[in-house]
Amino acid sequence: xxxxxxxxxxxxxxxxxxxxxxxxxxxxxxxxxxxxxxxxxxxxxxxxxxxxxxxxxxxxxxxxxxxxxxxxxxxxxxxxxxxxxxxxxxxxxxxxxxxxxxxxxxxxxxxxxxxxxxxxxxxxxxxxxxxxxxxxxxxxxxxxxxxxxxxxxxxxxxxxxxxxxxxxxxxxxxxxxxxxxxxxxxxxxxxxxxxxxxxxxxx
Numbered sequence: 001x002x003x004x005x006x007x008x009x010x011x012x013x014x015x016x017x018x019x020x021x022x023x024x025x026x027x028x029x030x031x032x033x034x035x036x037x038x039x040x041x042x043x044x045x046x047x048x049x050x051x052x053x054x055x056x057x058x059x060x061x062x063x064x065x066x067x068x069x070x071x072x073x074x075x076x077x078x079x080x081x082x083x084x085x086x087x088x089x090x091x092x093x094x095x096x097x098x099x100x101x102x103x104x105x106x107x108x109x110x111x112x113x114x115x116x117x118x119x120x121x122x123x124x125x126x127x128x129x130x131x132x133x134x135x136x137x138x139x140x141x142x143x144x145x146x147x148x149x150x151x152x153x154x155x156x157x158x159x160x161x162x163x164x165x166x167x168x169x170x171x172x173x174x175x176x177x178x179x180x181x182x183x184x185x186x187x188x189x190x191x192x193x194x195x196x197x198x199x200x201x202x203x
Contacts, residue, residue: 002169003030003112004159005056005085009148009174016177025150025158030085030107030172038116041203044184045108048088051182054175055133055141055190058083059152060118061169068160073153076165079118082131082190082197085172086111089181112172115190115197124192126152134189135182143176150174 007026008014014021036042044051058081065076085106092105129145145151150158155171182188186202 001032002163002166003032003034003172004028004169005030005106005112005172006150006155006174009150009155010143010176011147011149012177013175013179016179021149025155027159028103028106030112033109034107034112036110036113036200038114038198040110041201042086042110042113042182043203044182045088047108048090048105050088050090052087052089052179053133053135053140053182053188054085054087054179055131055143056083056085056172056175057081057129057131057143057145057192058114058118059156059171059173061156061165061171062167064164064166065156065160066164068157068165070153070157073156076156077152078121080121080124080126080129080192081115081118082192083115083170083172084113084133084188084190084198084200085175086113086182087179113188113198113200114170117197119192119195129192131190131192133178134191135180135186137187137189140180141176141178145173147176148174
């Protein structure tokens with residue numbers, strides 16, 4: 001199972017990170033141990049002092065495919081979930097300054113909390129999915145799939161040029177603006193529409 005994460009897929013998030021808009025999808029990988037199972041707390045790691053949340057819609061691939069045409073990409077997934085791409089922002093900044101890869105800031109264990117269930121795509125308007133994240137009951141991120149630079153189908157088509165997508169693979173499709181830090185004691189809740197998808201307690 002692969003976890004493929006998309007960077008800078010919302011223009012306002014790119015702006016808040018002082019980054020250029022991508023001309024093609026940017027992606028990086030997380031290992032399977034990054035998945036934080038539903039109901040499992042996130043333990044703040046001792047190697048960072050600045051972990052940030054990034055809430056994202058997640059596609060679950062359910063067919064094997066390579067070099068998938070965009071017009072057929074919709075056949076390769078049937079459910080949408082929600083997750084968080086936790087980022088050690090202090091480590092990421094150090095890596096950027098040195099020109100080093102920054103997987104260390106993105107791919108650590110537990111860095112990908114995932115919703116307890118996925119919603120059939122037939123129950124959603126794919127180009128108009130509202131989602132949001134609360135921290136201690138306050139909305140901190142609000143997003144809509146309409147604001148993605150690259151659509152679900154475009155992402156699937158692009159990624160599949162470089163690697164075979166397999167059943168169970170997850171694509172974290174990018175985060176909207178409003179990312180920010182977490183602290184021990186925080187409670188994070190993610191929603192698609194008004195449907196609660198996950199709760200993560202930081203310890």
